[in-house]
Amino acid sequence: MDKQALKKYAIAVVDAMAPELKKISLALHNHPELGGQEHQAARLLTAAAERHGFSIRQDISGYKTAFIATKGDTGPKIAFLAEYDALPELGHACGHNLIAAMSWGAAAALAAVAGDQAATYFIGCPAEETSGAKVAMADDGIFNGLTAALIVHPADNNCIGGTSYATHPLKVTFHGRPAHVASNTDKGVNALDALVLFYQGLQALRQTFTQKTILAGIITKGGLAPNIVPEEAEAKFTVRALSAQYLEETVLPAVRRLAAGIASATGTTVELVHYEPLFKELRNSPRLMELFQTNMTALGEEVIVLKADDADGSTDVGNVSHAAPTIHPDISIGPGLVAHTPDFAAAAGSDYAQERLLVGAKAMVMTAIDLLE
Template sequence: MDAVTAMAPELREISLFLHKNPELGGKEYQAARLLITAAEQRGFTVQQNISGYETAFIAKKGSKGPKIAFLAEYDALPELGHACGHNLIAAMSWGAAAALAAVAGDRAVSFLIGCPAEETSGAKVAMAADGVFDGLTAALIVHPADGNYLGGTSYATHPLRITFRGRPAHVASKTDKGVNALDALVMFYQGIKMLRQTFIQETILAGIVTKGGTAPNVVPDAAEAKFTIRALSSHYLEETVIPAVRRLAAGVALASGTTVETVHYEPLFKELINSPRLLELFQNNMALLGETVTVLKPEDADGSTDVGNVSHAVPTIHPDIGIGCNLVAHTPAFAAAAASDYAQERLLVGAKAMAMTAIDLLA
């Protein structure tokens, strides 16, 4: 698409600026300002401070026709920077939104929706709950990866913090042995291994101990762990898996004489539902751009994303665009690849494919 090609210098500048100035989720002030300024300069109207996030925004151009949104992510990872390539996502989505607005004119409403904190709290969760995506015709986002992939899904996830509380005592006391909260946590951790085998759907239960005591000669009166708990459907996760985890924790507390508290420390990310029609259109457009695509099975899950919550509100796709071989997200190598000249060329392909798919919807 000529409209995207003409924006190549601007999109490269945006991508590399974000890469050189990484900001953590909810604090992406420079990133949001850069994208908002770009949108306003092209005649988009912008609404800021969405769903409690200062760095969330909705940029809109057009008044009638299909309402098509391109989702921009721009948060980075602690210490690793843009090791998930959100600098490229932001540039691709802006390029697609601007191109659609330029080509469609009054035949469509083009949205660039700025979505902070995908790596942590997931602004799209609150935005979806607030109805931000209701009434849209489609939502599109492309993620950088080690190849071109289409389809599949993501795991629903609802992380859980488990805290056991006992009673402190000196380990050498002859009168009071205390109640060891760490023993309870270890028992629970071992029980998780057995619990995994009881579920009839694919699940992930993985955790770390975040608090195990204060001194080796003091019986720990509090012990804490954080678990990422995932399943292929949010319904199975919420109705079967998490209740079973909580029952296990309660049983361990009863057996060990401790008390237990279970708290969700991050919101529910629902599983991704890719729209078959949008997938078909996107695949056709990738072919027109000379790209080959690996089509994943619908149940092929890889990671978790708050885009899943969007997909439960509006037809959505979340394909991948290759920016290099043998890359693994959230690594220094991926961060380096996201700033490469090759990646800046590849983001143009992602932006074009999204814009072309959106234009197909005008018919």
């Protein structure tokens, strides 16, 4: 059977799976679970894979809700990545319920039509919104040797290309010495003053970088009472750049030097801790992008091609893309939507979105078929 015939077969498989895929998506949407706690989602997805003859490995890279489902062991190794964690209070306001269903549909369809022409991987990746399981999984070599890794994200438009920011969140804590603000004998050492100077210094520091950089944060601890000189002041910052190399080798060392200088000048001490792991920038595979766009066109979809340096957000899929050829396109589930909002959460559970996930699954499996030898 030639590739065009295989694609028609795969489309028919996805259509036949539509009730199952929609049921999975809505079950996840109606029962959102936070990162690392997605036990129900993992059970639902692994049970579906087992019913279709996939072999399952669980408890991957320290995440009990991570899994690797495989079927076939010859030909190109093609992986479909599932995300299924939700956001606090907002639920599936990033549409991970749709991502999980799309990737499962594509994986099941490829395994059904490719036979021994491909090794199909359906990889469950928890906690994308927080610690990012794909970081540890990439460090453990889970994605090494893959021919391709595919994932589609719901959005307001069909888009492909672009990148994401490398990010390494940073907690900064200044330590001083407490005293009563009206004391004549001990003025104390004000940790909050040092933190405010650091916060202001970041604004000037940003202007020194030659690549686009984001330095933003909030003060999470500023003292205990207004009549006590703050002994400890803490802030959390998102520190981002267009490449992990520039972030780690240029931006973060400059931030550390600024903190150390302010601590020395104010008589405080400072502690800097990365409270979440490094998310690397996304590298979309040009070949996979071209194939995916062609297949979306064949499905009657128009796709916006973004410039290579068009960055939007951060994702641990970036770490996957440093280990294997990867694409992370967007599929529209409604105009004007902004992720991480109540409106997006509502859209991710809509009837329209459940139809759109079928398009995403079809485009992914068609792209995978193009990779068959």
